[in-house]
Amino acid sequence: MKGSRSRFAIERQSLPRVLAEALRERILNGEFKDGDPIVQETIAEEYEVSRMPVREALRELEGQGLVVLKTHKGAIVTSMPREKVIELYDLRALLECNILERALPNFHDADVIDAQKILAELENAYYNNDIPKWGGLNWQFHKSLYLPANRPETLSIIEGINIQTDRFIRVQLLVSGAIETAEREHRELLRLCASRDPKAIEYLREHIFNARNGPTSSQSVAAA
Incomplete structure (x- = not known):
């Protein structure tokens, strides 16, 4: 039982990273275009997760310059002029x-x-x-x-x-x-x-x- 909880904890810790990688690929392949909103609720439903790991994933993408997080507006894909x-x-x-x-x-x-x-x-x-x-x-x-x-x-x-x-x-x-x-x-x-x-x-x-x-x-x- 203890071993199962430990494995589950590792999976939970990796979830935001996995989500960030998946969303990054969708941005890079043009599915999400410059200026498009990325709605946390929608992403959470698509990947069947809570909003917390989605929020953490979006913060990681913001650190990479791919999205910008705006109050009351969620994440917006950054433009590449x-x-x-x-x-x-x-x-x-x-x-x-x-x-x-x-x-x-x-x-x-x-x-x-x-x-x-x-x-x-x-x-x-x-x-x-x-x-x-x-x-x-x-x-x-x-x-x-x-x-x-x-x-x-x-x-x-x-x-x-x-x-x-x-x-x-x-x-x-x-x-x-x-x-x-x-x-x-x-x-x-x-x-x-x-x-x-x-x-x-x-x-x-x-x-x-x-x-x-x-x-x-x-x-x-x-x-x-």
């Missing part, structure tokens, strides 16, 4: 180039192998049109290049920015059809990192800025 996208990508370039510069001297064969495995998963997701995995695997690949820097706080901030730009990445990939370009640039970035080549830093900056410029850019890459 062009100027916000530009600012987020500028922040990415600033922070990710800095952390990569710190990571390069510490790059080892094991780091290269880990990055290669994630890149293979990402490319498989492209080929299989497994859209829900694109953004997450894209971030995991970039993260694998930054881990040798041993800068967990910076990495956490960068992850939050990447979660917000996930929506833009998916739209770009679908609109621009730049998957082959993204693959080529990811492979080159990994090659430079594996060689500890300082050129990787400027290459990463260009990679991010090209993505920021969007599908109309002649050099646009969809998944930076």
Whole structure:
């Protein structure tokens, strides 16, 4: 009996996280659009849970910049105007180039192998049109290049920015059809990192800025 209660407690603790992941995917895949309300009562009914874990899940999404909680109005999906996208990508370039510069001297064969495995998963997701995995695997690949820097706080901030730009990445990939370009640039970035080549830093900056410029850019890459 005691063991059953313990397992149940763990499940309850994980429920807000599971709900947050489910709602995040619905936002990222466009089911909930910019400015749409997310009604706690409706979500609670859909997932057959109480409003408490829904409220906690929405707080987590607010911390990730995907919704804003307003008094008496509930949660509203945040908008992604062009100027916000530009600012987020500028922040990415600033922070990710800095952390990569710190990571390069510490790059080892094991780091290269880990990055290669994630890149293979990402490319498989492209080929299989497994859209829900694109953004997450894209971030995991970039993260694998930054881990040798041993800068967990910076990495956490960068992850939050990447979660917000996930929506833009998916739209770009679908609109621009730049998957082959993204693959080529990811492979080159990994090659430079594996060689500890300082050129990787400027290459990463260009990679991010090209993505920021969007599908109309002649050099646009969809998944930076």
